[in-house]
Amino acid sequence: MDCKEANKKMSDFLNNELNSRELKGFVEHISHCRDCKEELSIQFLVQEGMARLEDGSTFDLQSGLDGLLEEAERRMIFYRWLHYLIYGVEAFAIIAIITIIVLIIVL
Numbered sequence: 001m002d003c004k005e006a007n008k009k010m011s012d013f014l015n016n017e018l019n020s021r022e023l024k025g026f027v028e029h030i031s032h033c034r035d036c037k038e039e040l041s042i043q044f045l046v047q048e049g050m051a052r053l054e055d056g057s058t059f060d061l062q063s064g065l066d067g068l069l070e071e072a073e074r075r076m077i078f079y080r081w082l083h084y085l086i087y088g089v090e091a092f093a094i095i096a097i098i099t100i101i102v103l104i105i106v107l
């Protein structure tokens, strides 16, 4: 993902609307691109800061954004395990079908 694309996806990221593939590309880009991380901080501040101001709760930008990125990291780990699980189930199903065919042939 390049800076242009990352910039376009920032509001989707903040609204939790990226799919697992987009999320992975986005977080990877943000983790090594200073400019985009700074831009994300600003957008996060505007969006989240305003909401916090309205409900009157205190707000720490840096820990808030770090929390958001950690949350994204956790979600990606979850997606990864979900993929493994799906592959595992598929592999199991294929093995089961082959076993059944072999049994039908042999018996």
Ligand SMILES: [Zn+2]
Pocket: 002, 003, 004, 006, 029, 033, 034, 035, 036, 037
């Ligand atoms: Zn960038």
